[in-house]
Amino acid sequence: LLGKALALLPRDKAEAMAEEVGQEYGRAMAQGLTGADRAADMAAGQRSLRSAMQAVADALSAHGFAAHADQRNNQLRIINNHCPFGDVAIEHPVICAVDRGMVKGMLATLYGDTDPSTLQSLAQGDTFCATAVS
Template identity: 25%
Template sequence: MEGETRSQVMTLLLKHGPDTATGLGDRLGLSAAGVRRHLDILVEEGLAETVDWRAGKSAGRGRPAKHYRLTNAGRAEFGHAYDTLASEALDTLREVGGTEAVHRFARKRIEEIVDGIMPSDGSGQSIEDTTEQLTEAFDRHGYAASVTKAGAGIQICQHHCPVANVASEHPEICEAEHEVISSLVGVHVQPLASITDGHGICTTNIPLTPTEHINSERSGS
C-alpha cells in the first residue's frame, strides 16, 4: 500500500504539475501529513523536488504552501521504453528512405493513437469536443494529457512524453503529431512548449476563432 500510494502521488504530480501536500491529499482522500511523508521520501530519493510556485497570484498572509514537482529522474520512472532501439531503427529508416519515410512512419503512429476520432465540423463546440477526444486518446497512450481553456483558445497539455528521447533526435514525430491534431480539429494549431526542448510540458494551442479554420476560403477566391 505504501508503494501504491507513492505511485499515485507521482502520477498526480506528473499529470497536474506542481502541487501541495494538501492539494494532493484532497485528490487522494488522504491527510496532508500522510502525503507529505511520501513527498519527503520522493525528495530524498531524488524523484521529486520543491519549487517556488506563485502562478502570478499573491500568496496572502503567512508562509506560502510548499509545492512539489517531479524531477527528470522522477519522470523517467514512467518509462522511455526501447529508446535506443527505436532511435536506431529510425536512423536506419532515414538512411534507406529519407526524411519522408520517417515522417510517414511518425504520421502512421499518431493516426493509430487517434483512430476513431471524428474530425471537427469547424464550430467552436465541435473543436472543443474533438480536442477532448484527442486529449483522452493521448492520455490512454501514456502522455498524461489534460485540456484547458486559454484566452480565445483551448490547449492540449501533455505532462509526459513516452517517446521524448526518440523525438528529440527525430523531430518528425512531433511534426506529425501537430499535423494530425490540426487536421482533426480543423484549425491551425500552435506548439507553445515541448518536453524535447527542455520544458516540463508539451503545450499545443488550438484557436477557436473561425478565421483560423484551415478549410475556410481565402478572401476574394
C-alpha cells in the same frame, strides 16, 4: 527508427514527413473511437471544437502522453505532461511533429480542419508540451 530516418533528411522535409505520419495515425485513432457519444456526434455531423479537443487529449493519454485540453488567453491547447517518445524526441526534436500531426489528424476526423502549432516542447527543455489549435 523513425527518428534516425528523419535525421537523414533536411529539417523542413523531415518535419513535414513526421507531421504527415502523425496525421495518418491520428485519423486512424479517431476512427477507432467508439461509444454512444461518438455515434451521436457522427450522426449530427461533427462535435464542437472543445469536445473534440477533450477526445484528442483522452486518446493521447491512452497512448502515454498524459494529456489534457485547456484554454489560456482565448487559445485552446492540448497539454502533454509526458512524452512516450522519450529520449528519441530529445535526440531528434523533429519527432515532435508526429505529436502535432496526431492532433491535426484526430481533430480533422472529429471536428474539421484546424491548424495546430507547437508552443512548448519537452524536447526543447520545456516542462511540458503544448499544442495550440486554431
